[in-house]
Amino acid sequence: MDDKSREPLRAVEIMSNTMDVQRVAVVGTGVIGASWTAYFLAKGLDVNATDPSPGAEGRLRDAVAQHWPTLERFGLAEGASVERLRFHDSLEDAVSVADFVQENGPERMDFKIDLFRRMDAAAPPETILASSSSGLAISGVQSGCAHPQRVVLGHPFNPPHLIPLVEVIGGEQTSAEVIERTMAFYAAIGKRPIHVKREVKGHIANRLQAALWREAFHLVNEGVASVADIDTAIAHGPGLRWAVMGPFMNLHLSGGAGGIEHVLAHLGGPIEDWWKDLGAPSMTAELKQKVAEGVAEELGARRTSDLEAARDTLLLNLIRAKADTGRLD
Numbered sequence: 001m002d003d004k005s006r007e008p009l010r011a012v013e014i015m016s017n018t019m020d021v022q023r024v025a026v027v028g029t030g031v032i033g034a035s036w037t038a039y040f041l042a043k044g045l046d047v048n049a050t051d052p053s054p055g056a057e058g059r060l061r062d063a064v065a066q067h068w069p070t071l072e073r074f075g076l077a078e079g080a081s082v083e084r085l086r087f088h089d090s091l092e093d094a095v096s097v098a099d100f101v102q103e104n105g106p107e108r109m110d111f112k113i114d115l116f117r118r119m120d121a122a123a124p125p126e127t128i129l130a131s132s133s134s135g136l137a138i139s140g141v142q143s144g145c146a147h148p149q150r151v152v153l154g155h156p157f158n159p160p161h162l163i164p165l166v167e168v169i170g171g172e173q174t175s176a177e178v179i180e181r182t183m184a185f186y187a188a189i190g191k192r193p194i195h196v197k198r199e200v201k202g203h204i205a206n207r208l209q210a211a212l213w214r215e216a217f218h219l220v221n222e223g224v225a226s227v228a229d230i231d232t233a234i235a236h237g238p239g240l241r242w243a244v245m246g247p248f249m250n251l252h253l254s255g256g257a258g259g260i261e262h263v264l265a266h267l268g269g270p271i272e273d274w275w276k277d278l279g280a281p282s283m284t285a286e287l288k289q290k291v292a293e294g295v296a297e298e299l300g301a302r303r304t305s306d307l308e309a310a311r312d313t314l315l316l317n318l319i320r321a322k323a324d325t326g327r328l329d
Contacts (some may be wrong), residue, residue, distance in 0.1 A: 021185055022046060025098035027091065027119065029056050032160060033104035034063035037085065039161040042068075042103075043189045044077035046084045050094035057087040068159050070312055077312045090289050091115075092122040100185060104132045104152065109140050116151060117144035128182055130154035134206060137199045139171035148173035152182050154193075155203055160313050164192040218279025220294065221287050227294025243318060
């Protein structure tokens with residue numbers, strides 16, 4: 001590598017036009033990486049994909065083909081085509097001509113530090129390196145890079161080809177310009193990025209999910225409800241409202257004309273009482289088995305693949321309906 005490639009990234013490079021992103025490198029093509037690949041292709045981008053696992057290319061192309069009909073129903077961008085996918089055996093080859101990199105490797109800090117060090121050495125200096133990590137701190141991930149300021153977390157919500165949310169988080173050495181450009185890129189391709197302003201375990205959405213899972217496991221453990229009843233309680237109760245608006249806006253609407261102030265004045269105390277009574281279960285072997293048996297009973301004769309297809313259809317219809325109705329959140 002020449003000395004010039006080791007120079008700090010210039011602001012003018014970082015703030016280059018977001019629409020200059022024409023080729024994305026997808027590093028790691030498992031479930032998340034394959035979903036990202038299909039989405040980027042549907043947005044009319046070229047994709048360089050790489051994954052060292054045996055048979056990875058075949059599995060990736062099969063996954064893209066499986067996702068493509070759903071993405072066609074969403075509406076493809078001009079020029080979108082599965083033919084714009086190129087698979088590379090070499091990580092360095094995949095990122096060397098990429099305008100943006102979306103990494104989806106194993107959730108191990110030592111692995112990611114080395115992976116990002118290699119990508120940083122091979123990618124053009126202006127290329128942003130984004131990780132899909134669901135829990136690792138990006139400050140650690142960028143620690144081995146010569147250009148740590150261009151390393152950022154871009155955590156999607158599964159499946160990325162359907163769910164708009166992306167959590168964008170900078171590490172200790174990430175530049176503000178890179179965060180701004182990353183947010184702009186995701187927004188330009190139809191995502192709903194949010195800027196997580198401080199690194200915390202699990203970011204935002206997974207922490208909120210974990211809070212609900214904690215109480216769900218507790219209620220099963222205590223024999224308060226079955227797995228199926230808890231799923232019903234959410235899917236046919238508050239989950240319907242949460243799919244339309246977030247928790248604070250839902251609270252605001254529940255207060256009528258008085259809004260959130262009325263709710264907190266009258267229910268603030270009871271809510272705090274409920275908090276104090278929430279459980280703190282341990283993930284024991286007995287609890288794991290109890291939940292697994294409950295899921296199997298709820299699933300019955302239905303196939304997981306059929307549930308996934310039904311879920312994707314409902315998600316597609318919901319996302320379309322929200323877009324047609326206008327912003328409610």
